[in-house]
Amino acid sequence: MTEGADIEREDSLTRVEAFSDGVLAIIITIMVLELKTPVSEGLAALWPLWPIFVAYVLSYAYVAIYWVNHHRLLSHARVVTSGLLWANMLxxxxxxxxxxxxxxxxxxxxxxxxxxxxxLTMLAPALAYVLLQGRIAATGAQTSASRRYHKASHRKGLAAAFVYAFGLPLTYVSPWLGVGCAALVAVFWMLPWSGLDRLFLDRHPPA
Amino acid sequence: MTEGADIEREDSLTRVEAFSDGVLAIIITIMVLELKTPVSEGLAALWPLWPIFVAYVLSYAYVAIYWVNHHRLLSHARVVTSGLLWANMLxxxxxxxxxxxxxxxxxxxxxxxxxxxxxLTMLAPALAYVLLQGRIAATGAQTSASRRYHKASHRKGLAAAFVYAFGLPLTYVSPWLGVGCAALVAVFWMLPWSGLDRLFLDRHPPA
Amino acid sequence: MTEGADIEREDSLTRVEAFSDGVLAIIITIMVLELKTPVSEGLAALWPLWPIFVAYVLSYAYVAIYWVNHHRLLSHARVVTSGLLWANMLxxxxxxxxxxxxxxxxxxxxxxxxxxxxxLTMLAPALAYVLLQGRIAATGAQTSASRRYHKASHRKGLAAAFVYAFGLPLTYVSPWLGVGCAALVAVFWMLPWSGLDRLFLDRHPPA
Amino acid sequence: MTEGADIEREDSLTRVEAFSDGVLAIIITIMVLELKTPVSEGLAALWPLWPIFVAYVLSYAYVAIYWVNHHRLLSHARVVTSGLLWANMLxxxxxxxxxxxxxxxxxxxxxxxxxxxxxLTMLAPALAYVLLQGRIAATGAQTSASRRYHKASHRKGLAAAFVYAFGLPLTYVSPWLGVGCAALVAVFWMLPWSGLDRLFLDRHPPA
Structure with missing residues (x-):
């Protein structure tokens, strides 16, 4: 069976997005369940929760970034192929x-x-994302805007994976350097309107 | 990158709404998990659950109000900008x-x-909502109905934030005065058909 | 503010349905978390779980019926009014x-x-449903098919509420009679293709 | 009431899909809650989690396959009948x-x-799926592509059920043979682009 054979109606993309939205919404929300209420009285009893709260903020930002990127990426897809479905599930x-x-x-x-x-759990989705983007770049919209998007987004994705991989040995120096790498990628993705994006675009984009 | 550059298809608004719906549905539902079943027999054993139940009712109403307001606010949006996405995530x-x-x-x-x-956790979304409304007022529909909506809704939002802020010192007099302030805002938002809304509209709305 | 003033775009009904779907999907699924895995070996250790399993089956059927009825009811709505939104939230x-x-x-x-x-927790949604149906009957589609639907569905809803209310004193005779009443209503709603439906329709429906 | 009488608008299929997506997204995600973080320090403390992790991977693949199949199956449906609704709920x-x-x-x-x-919990949905497919084959699209899809998919479904049933006695030889059967079906479904699919198609499909 060639991949062309299981091309489906364009609106089935909507259902892939809806399912992904559901899973991401649950992932982002169940993390807050880790914030367990202390039994003892007084606001001071909340203080020991700070590492759990900081970890939650970091992971919330991380999953939110994935949602935003996923949402942009799927707007360039045109057909639902088996490759797209399984890369998305991964x-x-x-x-x-x-x-x-x-x-x-x-x-x-x-x-x-x-x-x-x-x-490591930050690196894994980064690699799965590269796989999904490859499927969509191959079978999705082939406009010049889409090609430009895939190019810039692919470079940005590789840069992020590089920062995570770089953070792994740094963790042996200090765990905070590793956490800093994860936070750096988050800030860097959350500022798509910053000048940083221009680094990943070609010098002379078509007008 | 100017904000105009990342304008997307109007139907991507649907996905922003779907993701928000998912997150709000989970938030509203996991609160009920706090109502843990008592081990001992008899309905009297349910009585000590009343503070958890009252807190659940109050927060359910609160999140439901946010859903209704969010739903109205997004109906005035036209494009999905980075500003809208991140204000919504916040x-x-x-x-x-x-x-x-x-x-x-x-x-x-x-x-x-x-x-x-x-x-404080009531004040935080109130401020994030003002931010989101600002983004949508700037890039959304510019009809006179939309402008009137944003004006009235912005005033109502500020009034709510003021009542919450006012409740903070009152809590030192009695916690119930603080809870009363939160309940007051809830009642006041849940009655959009009441005469109260007229307070936040201009005297002479265009016909 | 008259109710006509907050009439919204017809497609905002989609979002009310999506949010309700999310909440119902979570309600139906978190019940299974009560089925906690026994620590001891052997399938015999699963046996004490039967009351939790039976309660889950009954409640799953119950929530599934509400989803089906809600889905039918909302297909007769035309506009999203404040009354509809808050009755739905209730x-x-x-x-x-x-x-x-x-x-x-x-x-x-x-x-x-x-x-x-x-x-009692079966009676409460039955009453809230009557409220929601009242709002939709007043502001929704006014075709003869819709009117016939509302009439039959309203009678069926009252019959169900009556069976629940009747189950309350029967519980004092035996709890199983009360559970039986709840199960009876479930079976009775899950067989919409049965002859029972004809009982709630007028004798001479328009052709 | 004949089944034709409760045929609804085609777009109500969207809501059946949305609700199913919600339930499947929650099922797939709450399984990860079983991965409880160890209290003791060091990555070695993570090692005893491997059976829970392997079980999670297997069940994630299993539910993901059901989502993909369900998504394909519903694209062949045309009307929402009571039979379809209740088979889907089952x-x-x-x-x-x-x-x-x-x-x-x-x-x-x-x-x-x-x-x-x-x-056994793998067999149960396999049988419910056959029931759902029967309803959709009877009332859904009647194109030759749909008929070919139903035929191939039905044969593949029966083959999967046979492998599960075959795994039951094999479990008495070794539990790993039973787990192997479940894994075999998963691999076999996840490779729809493999040559395996041709086994379930007629030799001479219409061009």
Whole structure:
């Protein structure tokens, strides 16, 4: 069976997005369940929750960025192929591990091991995303705007993966350097209106 | 990159709404998990659950109001800009803290500290909402109906934030005064058909 | 503000349905979390879970019926009014209490108290549904098919509420009679293709 | 009431899909909650989690396959009948038991009993799926492409059910043979572009 054979109605893309939205909405929300209410009185009893809260903020930003990127990426798709479906399922699987590594990071107070595991669960979806983008670049819209988008977004994705990979050895110097790498990528993706984006575009984009 | 550059297809608004719906549906529903079934027999064993139940009712109403307002606000948007996306993510983040402060409020029986924390987690989404409304007012529909909507809704939002802020010192007099302020805002938003709305409209709206 | 003033675009109905779908999907699914895996070996250790499983089956059927009815009811709506929004939020609130009363029913092995509480949480959404149907009958489609639908569905809803109310005193005779009433209503709603429906239609429907 | 009488607008299919998406997204995501973070330090403490992780991977693949198949199947439906609605609800119910049997499989380290229960919760949705497909084949699109799809998909479904049923006695030889059967079906469904699909098609499909 060639991939062309299982091309489906364009509106089935809507259902892929809806399912992904559901999974991402649940992933982003169940992380807050880790914030367990202290039994003892007084606001001071809330203080020991700070590592869990910081880990939640970081992972919320991370999943939110994936949602935004996923939403942009799928707007360039045109057909639902088996390759797209399974690459998307793989991406959602890797993202579903984030609540676990986030809880581990928070409960173990940003220890070296927890930071390493966290960076690894950041690398996994980054690689799955590259796979999904490859499928969509191959079978999606072939306009010059789409090609430009894929080029810039692919370079940005590789840069992010590089920063995560770079953070892994840095964690042995200090876990906070590893966490800093993860935070750096988050800030860098959340500012798409910043000048940074221009670094990943060709010098002379068509007018 | 100017904001005009990342304008997307109008139907991508649908996906922003779908994701927000998912997150809000989960937030509103996981709060009920705090109602843990008592082990001992008899309906009398249910009685100690009342503070958790009251806190749930209050927060359910609160999140439901946000859903209704969010739904109205997004019907005035026209394009999905980065500003809209991230303001929306910030709003959902602040709302995701409500199950935590609700559990804290219920388990600590509306203590002063719990009420203060609760009012703060009510203030945070109110401020994020103002930010989101600002983005949509700037890039959304520019009809006179939309402008009138934004004006009235902005005033109503500021009034709500003012009542929450006013509730913070009142909590030192009695936690119930603070809870009363939160309940007052809820009632006041849930009655959009009441005469109250007219207070926030101009005297002479165009026919 | 008259209700006509807050009439919105017809497609905003889609978002009301999407949010309701999200809440119902979560309600129906979190009930399964009560089925906690036994620590001891052997399938015999699963046996004590039967009351929780039976309670889950009953409540799953119940929420599924609400989803089907809600889906039919909203197909007769035409505009999103404040009345519709808040009646819908009230219905979702009453349904959100079902996981609690289901867990209580299962953990307390269908005791009298648990059955009473369960029947009460069945009555509450039945009443909220009548309210929602009233709003939609007033502002929705006014075709003869819609009017016939509302008439038959309203009678059927009252019959169901009557069976629940009748189950309350029967629970004092035996909790299983109360549970039987709840099961009876479920079977009776799940067989819309049965002859029973004809009981609630006028004798001489227009051709 | 004949089934033709409750035929609804085609777009109500969208809501059936949306609700199913919600339920499947929650089922797939709550399984990850079983991965509980170890309290003790060091990555070695993560090692005992492997059976839970392997069970999660298997069940994630399984539910993802159901989503993909369900998505394809519903694209052949044309009307929402009572039969379709209730067969779909039954399918979602059987799938909702998977988080339970997955947790049991992982926590009991792929014991014989846990594997038997797991295979049974794989068989149940397979049978419910056959029922749903029967309803859609009867009332959905009647094009030659749809008929070819239903034929191939039905044969593939029966083959899968046969492999599960075959795995039940094999579990008595070794639980891993039972788990292997479940994994075999997963691999076999996830490769729709493989030559395997041709086995289930007629030799001479119309051009």
């Amino acid at each position: 991406l959602l699987f890797t993202l579903s591990l984030i609540p676990f590594s986030t809880a581990y990071l928070g409960e173990h107070h940003f220890s070296r091991e927890a930071t390493l595991l966290y960076l | 709003l959902l983040f602040t709302l995701s803290l409500i199950p935590f402060s609700t559990a804290y409020l219920g388990e600590h029986h509306f203590s002063r500290e719990a009420t203060l924390l609760y009012l | 219905l979702l609130f009453t349904l959100s209490l079902i996981p609690f009363s289901t867990a209580y029913l299962g953990e307390h092995h269908f005791s009298r108290e648990a059955t009473l509480l369960y029947l | 399918l979602l119910f059987t799938l909702s038991l998977i988080p339970f049997s997955t947790a049991y499989l992982g926590e009991h380290h792929f014991s014989r009993e846990a594997t038997l229960l797991y295979l």
